[in-house]
Amino acid sequence: MKQMEVLIVGAGPTGLALALWLTKQGIKIRIIDKSSGPGETSRAMAVQARTLEFYRQLDLADAVVNAGYKTPAMNMWARGKRQVQIELADAGEKISPYPFVLVFPQDRHERLLVERLGVLGIEVERQTKLLSFEDKGDHVSALLRLPDGQEESCTAAYLAGCDGARSPIRHEIGAGFEGGTYKQLFYVADVVASGVNPASEAHVAFDKSDFVLVMPYGEVQQYRLIGTVRGERAEHPETLSFEDVGQDAIRGLNVTVDKVNWFSTYRVHHRVTDKFRRGRVFLLGDAAHVHSPAGGQGMNTGILDAINLAWKLAAVIKGQAPNSLLDSYAVERQTFARKLVETTDKLFTFATAEGSFAEFVRTHIAPTFISVAYLSENVREYMFRIVSQTTLSYDDSPLSEGKAGSVQGGDRLPWAPVAGSDNYALLTAIGWQVHVYGEAQADLSSWCQDKGIPLHVFSWQPNHKKAGLAQNAAYLLRPDTYVGIADPQGSAAALDKYLLDRGINLKV
Ligand SMILES: Cc1cc2nc3c(=O)[nH]c(=O)nc-3n(C[C@H](O)[C@H](O)[C@H](O)COP(=O)(O)OP(=O)(O)OC[C@H]3O[C@@H](n4cnc5c(N)ncnc54)[C@H](O)[C@@H]3O)c2cc1C
Numbered sequence: 001m002k003q004m005e006v007l008i009v010g011a012g013p014t015g016l017a018l019a020l021w022l023t024k025q026g027i028k029i030r031i032i033d034k035s036s037g038p039g040e041t042s043r044a045m046a047v048q049a050r051t052l053e054f055y056r057q058l059d060l061a062d063a064v065v066n067a068g069y070k071t072p073a074m075n076m077w078a079r080g081k082r083q084v085q086i087e088l089a090d091a092g093e094k095i096s097p098y099p100f101v102l103v104f105p106q107d108r109h110e111r112l113l114v115e116r117l118g119v120l121g122i123e124v125e126r127q128t129k130l131l132s133f134e135d136k137g138d139h140v141s142a143l144l145r146l147p148d149g150q151e152e153s154c155t156a157a158y159l160a161g162c163d164g165a166r167s168p169i170r171h172e173i174g175a176g177f178e179g180g181t182y183k184q185l186f187y188v189a190d191v192v193a194s195g196v197n198p199a200s201e202a203h204v205a206f207d208k209s210d211f212v213l214v215m216p217y218g219e220v221q222q223y224r225l226i227g228t229v230r231g232e233r234a235e236h237p238e239t240l241s242f243e244d245v246g247q248d249a250i251r252g253l254n255v256t257v258d259k260v261n262w263f264s265t266y267r268v269h270h271r272v273t274d275k276f277r278r279g280r281v282f283l284l285g286d287a288a289h290v291h292s293p294a295g296g297q298g299m300n301t302g303i304l305d306a307i308n309l310a311w312k313l314a315a316v317i318k319g320q321a322p323n324s325l326l327d328s329y330a331v332e333r334q335t336f337a338r339k340l341v342e343t344t345d346k347l348f349t350f351a352t353a354e355g356s357f358a359e360f361v362r363t364h365i366a367p368t369f370i371s372v373a374y375l376s377e378n379v380r381e382y383m384f385r386i387v388s389q390t391t392l393s394y395d396d397s398p399l400s401e402g403k404a405g406s407v408q409g410g411d412r413l414p415w416a417p418v419a420g421s422d423n424y425a426l427l428t429a430i431g432w433q434v435h436v437y438g439e440a441q442a443d444l445s446s447w448c449q450d451k452g453i454p455l456h457v458f459s460w461q462p463n464h465k466k467a468g469l470a471q472n473a474a475y476l477l478r479p480d481t482y483v484g485i486a487d488p489q490g491s492a493a494a495l496d497k498y499l500l501d502r503g504i505n506l507k508v
Contacts, residue, residue, distance in 0.1 A: 004030045005317050007142055007156035009169060011124040012039070013106065014285025014302035015162030016113035020058055021310030023120045025430055025479075027317055030156070031122065032144060034129035038114055041262055042105035042190055045215055045224055046296030049098040049388035050412070054307050054481070057430050060116060061098070067112065068104035069218030073198075077205035080252045085201075092384035096415055097424055099384070101202075103217045105224070106299060133159055133172065135279040158313060159281045162306070165269070167287035173278040179271030179341065182292065182348065185234035186268050187245050189225045192259040196223060205249045212249040221258075225250070226293060229265060237265040268292050270345045272337045276330035282309060289337035292348040295387055297340055304389065305333050311430060311479035315504070322503040325399075332394045343386075394482055401498055404473030404486040405465075411483050413475065414467035418458070426456050427481045432506060436490055437464040438472035447492035451499075451506055 006022055008015045011033035019031040047064055055061035076084040092099035114124060127147035134141050140159045144152045161169030170177065196203065196214060199221070203214040212227035229237075229245045242260045250257065272289045276282065285302025309329045315321035385391040393411045394400055400410030407414060413435070416423050423435065432453045434444070438460040448455035453476075458464065460471050469475075474490040475483050476498060487494040499505070 004028045005157045006160055006313060008160045008162055009130045010162035010164055012162060012164060012285065013110060013299050014306050016110060016117060017303040018160055018162060018284065018306035018310055019117055019122060020113065021307055022314060023122055024058060025314040027314050030125060032125045032128040032130065036127050038110040039107050042107055042224055044106040044299035045103045047102045047104045048300045049092060049096040050390050051300045051303050052098040053096060056428050058116065063112060064104055065102060067108060068102040070100040071103055071202050073201040075201055075203045077203060077253055091380055092388055095381060095384060096388060096390055097422060103215055105217060135281055140280045157317060161281060161283045161287045162285050163287050165286040165290045167283065169281065170273055170283055170287050173275060173281050175273045175275035175283065177271045177273050179269060181267055181269045185229040185237055185265050187227055187229055187265045189242055189260055190262040191223055191225055191257045192221050193223050193255050193257050194221060195255045203253055205252045207249040207252045210249040214253065240265055270341050272341050276334050277326060284309060289341060291341045291344040294344050294347045297344060300389060301340060307480050308333055319508045320504060320506055328397055328399050332397045335396060336392055399484055401485040402487050404488040405470035406468035407483060407486050409483055409485050413477060413481060413483055414469060416463050416467040416469065418461045418463050423458060430479045432479060433477050435475045435477060436472065437469045441490050443492040444474055444490055447496060
């Protein structure tokens with residue numbers, strides 16, 4: 001029987017990210033998937049800045065950026081005319097080292113993650129299906145069906161359900177999946193198209209209650225289309241072809257689709273589970289939350305679930321933290337998922353609402369409002385923060401404490417570039433670390449040394465202040481780089497108490 005600490009079920013982007021982060025921390029895993037290979041369709045296209053920031057921990061960010069496509073601008077069309085052009089290239093230049101919207105189709109993304117996992121010595125076990133499992137209190141036992149049809153029993157300390165929107169694991173643990181299903185049917189298509197103008201930019205067109213999003217991904221005349229199918233046609237998705245979907249919005253862009261390489265329809269739900277954790281079983285990614293693809297958040301949220309859980313599982317398995325640390329996974333990720341589903345729901349409802357008033361607002365008022373608002377740097381930054389998930393904070397978490405400057409426990413460490421370098425260059429390891437901007441107290445360096453926690457002291461610069469950091473304060477960063485405690489006094493005692501209160505002992 002193969003020894004393992006975590007059994008990961010599902011090798012979509014969420015399961016692969018979890019496998020990478022756990023393996024990197026020395027945790028023994030198995031990752032299984034009932035399918036015979038990675039997904040072959042493009043599905044999720046956007047890789048958000050926050051995901052790329054984390055990919056630095058695996059030395060993966062550059063590879064993804066180089067393989068992806070930086071969308072230069074987004075154009076909004078209504079009534080057959082371009083109403084607004086929104087520059088995206090450097091929308092977040094003051095916020096993140098990845099200030100753009102990166103398009104990297106999910107099939108290529110998954111293949112890259114599988115490859116990296118292979119480099120770490122882990123192969124995804126394909127055509128291997130989880131049949132059943134039982135949480136025995138001190139471990140989980142599971143029954144698998146192997147590719148040759150044989151069954152295998154195995155045990156693991158924890159089970160990670162990364163098994164997608166239909167998640168058999170979610171059903172098995174009796175978790176709810178509250179929310180609803182949109183009446184519209186979504187379609188996605190990879191096409192060869194002409195007339196897209198400008199050809200290298202993204203376009204979204206509104207027409208009555210239809211909309212279509214056209215995204216280039218760096219190959220000549222190749223585009224990804226996302227839109228909705230309405231009315232009776234939506235009731236029989238199995239018989240639909242690309243020709244059957246509403247063409248009005250596409251025509252409104254003056255675009256001709258010359259060839260359809262891939263076309264698929266799917267129902268979109270907006271749901272969040274009420275149990276991200278039950279005992280030794282966790283739900284992550286689409287298994288825990290699903291929502292409209294508006295804003296390109298789904299896959300990124302799954303990857304961030306995995307990163308949030310991985311360091312906590314590693315700490316508990318290594319005996320460095322009590323089991324209760326794992327409860328914070330549910331608290332932190334459920335709160336975020338609920339907010340996200342609410343926001344994407346509002347956006348989607350606005351984009352597809354029927355009726356002449358809704359149509360008037362969408363095609364007349366919204367474009368004018370957006371074009372004026374986007375001229376303001378504050379609005380541009382705000383929009384980038386929301387979409388890129390850089391605004392996400394765990395400030396209500398039991399792991400979050402204190403405030404120094406405008407940065408509080410639970411916040412993402414603000415990015416502060418200074419003369420060709422930045423404070424993110426040190427966020428490449430998966431481990432606790434302390435940042436001081438200014439001068440560190442003497443007892444802080446000896447405390448860090450004693451605990452084996454790296455202390456990084458940055459000479460105080462105006463950019464640190466601009467980013468909201470406080471001079472000489474101490475910021476204890478968690479292994480997922482969020483601020484655990486921010487102590488304005490920079491005192492070792494405060495950091496010591498923070499770890500003690502949570503039963504975290506890194507010297508085990
Ligand atoms: C047609 C389509 C288009 C989409 N377009 C977009 C988009 O434009 N933008 C966007 O953000 N998102 C989009 N999505 C959603 C996006 O693909 C998902 O959010 C993402 O794949 C979620 O990743 P995941 O790893 O959580 O789950 P999945 O990718 O669903 O992976 C789950 C894996 O679990 C495996 N599995 C399930 N049960 C078992 C079992 N019992 N034993 C072993 N393995 C099992 C499955 O084989 C699967 O590989 C789209 C989805 C679809 C289907």
